[in-house]
Amino acid sequence: xxxxxxxxxxxxxxxxxxxxxxxxxxxxxxxxxxxxxxxxxxxxxxxxxxxxxxxxxxxxxxxxxxxxxxxxxxxxxxxxxxxxxxxxxxxxxxxxxxxxxxxxxxxxxxxxxxxxxxxxxxxxxxxxxxxxxxxxxxxxxxxxxxxxxxxxxxxxxxxxxxxxxxxxxxxxxxxxxxxxxxxxxxxxxxxxxxxxxxxxxxxxxxxxxxxxxxxxxxxxxxxxxxxxxxxxxxxxxxxxxxxxxxxxxxxxxxxxxxxxxxxxxxxxxxxxxxxxxxxxxxxxxxxxxxxxxxxxxxxxxxxxxxxxxxxxxxxxxxxxxxxxxxxxxxxxxxxxxxxxxxxxxxxxxxxxxxxxxxxxxxxxxxxxxxxxxxxxxxxxxxxxxxxxx
Numbered sequence: 001x002x003x004x005x006x007x008x009x010x011x012x013x014x015x016x017x018x019x020x021x022x023x024x025x026x027x028x029x030x031x032x033x034x035x036x037x038x039x040x041x042x043x044x045x046x047x048x049x050x051x052x053x054x055x056x057x058x059x060x061x062x063x064x065x066x067x068x069x070x071x072x073x074x075x076x077x078x079x080x081x082x083x084x085x086x087x088x089x090x091x092x093x094x095x096x097x098x099x100x101x102x103x104x105x106x107x108x109x110x111x112x113x114x115x116x117x118x119x120x121x122x123x124x125x126x127x128x129x130x131x132x133x134x135x136x137x138x139x140x141x142x143x144x145x146x147x148x149x150x151x152x153x154x155x156x157x158x159x160x161x162x163x164x165x166x167x168x169x170x171x172x173x174x175x176x177x178x179x180x181x182x183x184x185x186x187x188x189x190x191x192x193x194x195x196x197x198x199x200x201x202x203x204x205x206x207x208x209x210x211x212x213x214x215x216x217x218x219x220x221x222x223x224x225x226x227x228x229x230x231x232x233x234x235x236x237x238x239x240x241x242x243x244x245x246x247x248x249x250x251x252x253x254x255x256x257x258x259x260x261x262x263x264x265x266x267x268x269x270x271x272x273x274x275x276x277x278x279x280x281x282x283x284x285x286x287x288x289x290x291x292x293x294x295x296x297x298x299x300x301x302x303x304x305x306x307x308x309x310x311x312x313x314x315x316x317x318x319x320x321x322x323x324x325x326x327x328x329x330x331x332x333x334x335x336x337x338x339x340x341x342x343x344x345x346x347x348x349x350x351x352x353x354x355x356x357x358x359x360x361x362x363x364x365x366x367x368x369x370x371x372x373x374x375x376x377x378x379x380x381x382x383x384x385x386x387x388x389x
Contacts, residue, residue, distance in 0.1 A: 003027045003045070004113075007037030007063065008052040008079070013102070017050060020106060024113075034058025038066055044215050044224035046074045048116050053080040053087065061094065068095045075116040079104065141174070141181055142325050143318035147310040151178060158305050159185025164257075166242075166302045167280040169309030172359030175280040176240060178307055182278055183236040191235030194275070196228050198249075199241035206249045208265050211256075217266025229262050232275035242302065243283035243294060254298045277302065312354040312361060320346045322358065326365040327376075339369055344378030352385040 004026050006017045011032070018028045029046070031037035035057040041049055049067075053060035064076055078091040081102035088099040098112045141152060158165060159182045167175045176195065183193045201209050208217070212227030228237060239245075245253070256262045257277065261270045279302045288294035312319065323341060331338050341349075354360055364384050372380045 003029070003047050005029050005031065005037065005041055005046040005049045005074075007031040007034060007041075007050065007055070007060070009033055009055045010052070013052070013079075013104070016104065017109075020109060021113075024110070034060065034063040038063050041067055041072055041074065042070050042223065045226060048113060049074050049076045051076055051078055053078055053091075054082060061091065064091065064094045064096055077112055077116070141177060142321050143315055144321065145310075145315040145318050147315055148318060151307060151309065154305070154307055155181050155185055158182065158307075160187065162276055163304045164277045164279070164302055165305045165307060166285075166299075167278065167307045167309060168285075169280075169282065170311050170357055171282050172357030173309040173311060174358050175282075175309055176238065178309060179236075179238045179240075179278040179280060183238075183276075186236070186276065188235050188276055192232055193236050193238065194228050194232040195238040195240060197240045199244040203246040203249075206246055207252060210249060211252060211262045211264055213265035214267040217264070221266065224264075227262070227264065229256060229273045229275060230271060232273070235275055237275040237277055239277065239279040239302075241281060242279040243281040243285055243288055247295075250295045250298050254295060254301060257298075257301045312357045316350050319350050319354075319361070322361060323349050323365060326362045327369060330366045330369045334370065336369060337374070339372070339374055339376060342375055342377045345376050345381050348378040348381035349385070352381065355386070 004021055006014050006021075006028060008014050008017075008030075009032055014030045014032070018030065021028045029040060031040050034051075034055045037049075037051060038058060040046075041063075051060045051063055055063075058066070060078055060080070064078065067074075067076060075097035076095070078088075078096045078099045079102060080087065080099075091099050097116055100108055100112065141148065141155075143149075155178065165179075165182055167178050169175050179195075180193060183189060196209060198206060208221070208225070208227065210227050210229055212225050212230055213221045215221055215224050239253075252262070256273060260272060260274050262273050263270060285294050285299050285303075289296045289299060312322075320341075323346065327339060327341065330336075349361070356363075364381075368376050368380055368384055371384075
């Protein structure tokens with residue numbers, strides 16, 4: 001946690017809290033009434049908000065309710081010199097993180113701050129975990145071909161280290177699964193795994209996505225926002241499709257990797273960051289460097305360890321294992337009785353040209369599970385897929 005807002009109409013309380021919090025290395029903003037505090041809390045992000053109850057213009061309960069309505073997710077700690085159990089219960093019901101009575105106790109304040117910090121970490125990790133579960137549900141690195149065994153062995157060796165890794169391979173081969181496995185095999189496994197798809201974000205927004213922005217940094221920046229580097233904190237930042245990153249963003253990423261420091265877009269304050277970086281690309285970055293599209297110094301920073309993921313056509317013997325895995329998963333997801341492949345279906349899958357790799361295989365199997373009979377045959381596979389010519 002770094003930035004805290006104190007909302008209280010008593011100047012002496014604001015000053016006392018500010019001194020305590022700044023001594024603990026927090027950055028503190030003050031608001032002298034509820035309306036000012038609400039405006040500040042909705043215009044920029046705070047890691048924590050202290051809010052008095054009895055105030056002019058808007059009392060603390062009104063501020064709390066309004067913040068909940070605006071979906072401001074900063075933990076709010078209510079403070080009052082006129083507190084009672086009923087007031088505390090009402091505040092908690094409205095969404096307050098905690099309730100502290102005046103006069104303020106230093107130890108109670110610090111314990112509450114620590115608990116709120118833990119909650120913030122859990123919220124961010126839960127968000128990241130939900131996205132990860134949706135993408136990787138039921139998935140693991142499946143295969144017994146030489147290329148896949150080598151990747152598994154590399155993950156076991158490299159995962160526990162802090163080394164940056166560059167994962168290469170065509171679209172749909174499972175590069176993101178390799179990145180997740182590296183994270184899960186690292187000392188950072190209990191921290192956040194944050195993914196950024198550099199190809200899916202417009203060039204003019206990629207820097208804001210990575211480094212965050214201050215309010216007013218650009219037209220739509222109506223409030224302060226943390227970037228992925230900050231959200232990754234002590235976890236892992238996965239930069240997918242790094243080859244599509246703009247030259248300006250490349251320069252800033254290079255600085256972040258060199259100095260473990262970033263600045264939000266529109267800001268001047270240095271923010272210390274230390275995520276482990278795993279990058280992935282479907283491009284030949286050596287060729288991109290030659291053509292002037294990618295920085296060579298950034299390439300060397302990212303590619304301490306190189307892992308190449310083979311295409312599905314290059315690991316034909318793994319196809320039956322993958323097919324059975326996706327069959328079981330799809331039947332379970334759709335509540336369909338377990339189906340099975342005939343022998344000629346598995347041979348047909350092996351003889352298919354998988355230009356879309358594992359992603360295409362999974363989609364076609366899901367289609368066949370929904371549309372085909374109890375047994376999926378070679379005829380079904382040839383009907384729904386693209387046999388090799």
